[in-house]
Amino acid sequence: MENIYRPKVLEIIDIIEETPDIKTFRLGADISYRPGQFGLYSVFSEGEATFCIASSPTKKGYIECTVKRIGRVTDALHNLDLGDKIGFRGPYGNSFPIELFKGKNLLFIGGGIGLAPLRSLLLYCLDKREDFSEITLLYGARSVSDLVYKKEINEWKEKINVFLTVDPGGETPDWKEKIGFVPKVLEELSPKREDTFVITCGPPIMIKFVCSSLEKLGFSDHKIITTLEMKMKCGIGKCGRCNIGKTYLCKDGPVFSLKEIKNMPDEF
Amino acid sequence: MNLSDKLLNKEKLNDFIKALKKDFSVLLPVKDGNLIFFKGLKDGIKPCFDYSIASSHPLKSIFLPQREELFRFKIKKNEIEILESSMNDEKRIIIGCRPCEAKGLTIIDKPFLEWQPRDEAYLKRRENTIIISILCPEPEDTCFCTSLGYNLEDGSDILMIELSGCYYLEVLTERGENLVKDLPLAEDKKIKEKEKEILTSKIKRHISINSPIAFDNPLWKEISQKCLGCGICTYLCPTCYCFDIADEKNSRFRCWDSCSFSYFTKMAAHQPRPEQFQRYRNRIMHKFSYFKERFNEFACVGCGRCIRHCPVSMDIMEVIEKSGVRSQESGVKG
Ligand SMILES: Cc1cc2nc3c(=O)[nH]c(=O)nc-3n(C[C@H](O)[C@H](O)[C@H](O)COP(=O)(O)OP(=O)(O)OC[C@H]3O[C@@H](n4cnc5c(N)ncnc54)[C@H](O)[C@@H]3O)c2cc1C
Ligand code: SF4
Ligand code: SF4
Ligand code: FES
Numbered sequence: 001m002e003n004i005y006r007p008k009v010l011e012i013i014d015i016i017e018e019t020p021d022i023k024t025f026r027l028g029a030d031i032s033y034r035p036g037q038f039g040l041y042s043v044f045s046e047g048e049a050t051f052c053i054a055s056s057p058t059k060k061g062y063i064e065c066t067v068k069r070i071g072r073v074t075d076a077l078h079n080l081d082l083g084d085k086i087g088f089r090g091p092y093g094n095s096f097p098i099e100l101f102k103g104k105n106l107l108f109i110g111g112g113i114g115l116a117p118l119r120s121l122l123l124y125c126l127d128k129r130e131d132f133s134e135i136t137l138l139y140g141a142r143s144v145s146d147l148v149y150k151k152e153i154n155e156w157k158e159k160i161n162v163f164l165t166v167d168p169g170g171e172t173p174d175w176k177e178k179i180g181f182v183p184k185v186l187e188e189l190s191p192k193r194e195d196t197f198v199i200t201c202g203p204p205i206m207i208k209f210v211c212s213s214l215e216k217l218g219f220s221d222h223k224i225i226t227t228l229e230m231k232m233k234c235g236i237g238k239c240g241r242c243n244i245g246k247t248y249l250c251k252d253g254p255v256f257s258l259k260e261i262k263n264m265p266d267e268f
Numbered sequence: 269m270n271l272s273d274k275l276l277n278k279e280k281l282n283d284f285i286k287a288l289k290k291d292f293s294v295l296l297p298v299k300d301g302n303l304i305f306f307k308g309l310k311d312g313i314k315p316c317f318d319y320s321i322a323s324s325h326p327l328k329s330i331f332l333p334q335r336e337e338l339f340r341f342k343i344k345k346n347e348i349e350i351l352e353s354s355m356n357d358e359k360r361i362i363i364g365c366r367p368c369e370a371k372g373l374t375i376i377d378k379p380f381l382e383w384q385p386r387d388e389a390y391l392k393r394r395e396n397t398i399i400i401s402i403l404c405p406e407p408e409d410t411c412f413c414t415s416l417g418y419n420l421e422d423g424s425d426i427l428m429i430e431l432s433g434c435y436y437l438e439v440l441t442e443r444g445e446n447l448v449k450d451l452p453l454a455e456d457k458k459i460k461e462k463e464k465e466i467l468t469s470k471i472k473r474h475i476s477i478n479s480p481i482a483f484d485n486p487l488w489k490e491i492s493q494k495c496l497g498c499g500i501c502t503y504l505c506p507t508c509y510c511f512d513i514a515d516e517k518n519s520r521f522r523c524w525d526s527c528s529f530s531y532f533t534k535m536a537a538h539q540p541r542p543e544q545f546q547r548y549r550n551r552i553m554h555k556f557s558y559f560k561e562r563f564n565e566f567a568c569v570g571c572g573r574c575i576r577h578c579p580v581s582m583d584i585m586e587v588i589e590k591s592g593v594r595s596q597e598s599g600v601k602g
Binding site: 001002003004005006007009042044045046047048068070071083084085087203204229230231233234236237238239240241243244245246251265267268 | 338339341343346347348350352355379380383385386387388389392483484509510511512513514515516517518520522525527532533534535536537538540541546550553554557558559561562
């Protein structure tokens with residue numbers, strides 16, 4: 001009998017401190033997955049928590065997750081060292097519709113740790129750069145120290161357009177990038193909408209404002225793609241808690257177009 | 269296989285049950301004070317088949333235990349060893365549950381067995397358990413099964429109907445048939461339809477649930493004002509299946525949970541259902557709208573337990589009637 005709740009045991013093979021409360025863990029694993037999928041990660045005797053897979057399937061031999069320290073499991077994870085073992089169940093959920101993106105312009109809009117699920121797709125696109133047209137990233141966080149993937153972003157700049165911003169008051173004296181909330185900066189940038197898909201993730205409130213800015217800019221619903229978050233326990237449609245109306249995030253999501261989201265009751 | 273109905277003489281009932289005990293572990297309704305519990309057949313245990321109050325625990329607790337270990341683990345320095353928990357996989361027969369409870373299992377089957385991956389522990393218990401339900405002698409005043417549009421036979425292997433002097437056994441599955449091969453044939457099949465009609469005609473409460481309930485209905489707040497969020501209705505409901513997963517020192521387990529609780533959906537920075545009316549609405553809409561849209565039936569069997577046991581007398585039938593009022597104008601979005 002197969003135990004569907006039994007995790008694989010994976011070793012932590014690298015840890016990157018992104019911000020004072022966010023770390024990226026690299027886990028040794030041979031797992032096939034698609035950008036946008038998530039897993040249930042566990043620290044044994046503390047419990048399980050849901051994180052997206054933040055690495056790209058183009059890289060073999062490991063998966064990565066970026067974790068914000070916020071409660072029991074994430075605390076315990078942050079206290080682990082290289083060589084320690086954690087549990088992983090997955091990959092679960094749907095994924096970004098990469099086929100639709102081929103040959104198109106892509107505009108990534110991330111807020112805070114919401115860049116993690118976008119990173120999987122972004123790294124994938126960087127590795128298959130010739131499959132896509134212009135790629136732009138607009139990424140914001142509360143303050144400079146809250147920006148994740150700082151080192152990598154510098155490298156990405158060689159291949160794609162990058163705009164960084166921090167909330168007013170979150171800048172440092174030597175900050176040379178933008179200051180202002182993501183939706184406002186987005187409206188200033190006024191990106192072209194022809195042949196462009198937008199992929200966005202961040203705190204729910206940011207997603208809501210970004211979507212209304214995009215609509216103002218004339219983007220159509222089905223070309224705005226986002227990943228949503230609800231509390232999850234099972235990840236496979238059984239425990240019954242991740243629903244928005246009839247939609248189960250773990251099963252039908254977490255990736256949805258704005259068009260789909262508009263058909264959901266406003267309870268997320 | 270041709271399924272044929274059988275008769276079981278009341279005097280032979282004990283022998284019939286005893287014979288089953290050779291190959292199965294047998295669970296029977298037993299009276300304890302005013303309450304009914306399902307217990308294993310042991311010497312001295314007296315089953316009670318003519319009970320008219322629902323068993324204290326819903327039948328689901330046998331298939332989805334209130335608390336269940338998922339696996340154990342050993343942590344040695346930085347090595348982790350996972351050990352499978354032993355599972356009770358004995359073959360069982362439940363005799364004398366209510367038909368609505370058997371139907372309830374077919375509802376839990378949908379997410380647990382139809383949606384992949386299947387929940388293997390639940391599947392094993394479903395496969396290992398034969399269900400002989402009994403037609404209720406009297407409905408409770410909170411029963412409304414006939415409003416839900418399912419068949420009394422759904423989910424049972426045999427439906428037992430008490431007649432004077434004997435039990436009529438309506439055989440519904442092959443594995444049911446195998447149990448009663450040696451019993452005499454029931455010649456007159458009209459009896460069972462008549463008995464079912466008599467029972468259903470005694471059910472007093474009826475509702476029609478034709479239109480989807482409106483999510484945006486402003487009545488939700490008023491309707492659910494009284495709800496304490498205690499979760500009793502969900503725990504006792506034969507079709508509620510939500511669970512939590514958590515760790516102890518050396519094991520991971522799951523246990524029943526409830527969408528009535530505020531922490532059910534509470535996340536670090538966000539709570540999508542901060543108010544009780546939203547949680548209550550979720551429960552009702554899941555049963556009568558969301559589940560229906562996913563699986564084309566209601567996730568309620570009309571057992572009335574949630575009405576009978578709610579400490580503040582919330583009445584799901586009243587709620588469905590009230591909340592449906594404006595559904596024509598403001599149906600669920602989309
Ligand atoms: C699809 C998906 C993808 C995700 N991806 C990521 C990701 O890539 N990176 C990431 O960091 N996160 C991600 N998350 C969020 C992540 O799952 C949660 O932050 C994580 O589960 C927290 O686990 P925890 O055990 O540390 O927190 P918990 O201990 O469960 O606590 C979380 C918060 O809940 C509240 N809380 C806990 N207990 C109580 C209580 N008794 N009473 C009141 N409030 C309480 C507190 O506010 C606490 O801060 C994702 C979530 C989803 C659904
Ligand atoms: S039993 Fe009654 S009070 Fe308790 S959660 Fe259910 S409806 Fe609310
Ligand atoms: S009547 Fe109440 S307890 Fe019984 S199945 Fe329906 S919702 Fe559940
Ligand atoms: S996380 Fe359990 S049903 Fe979606």
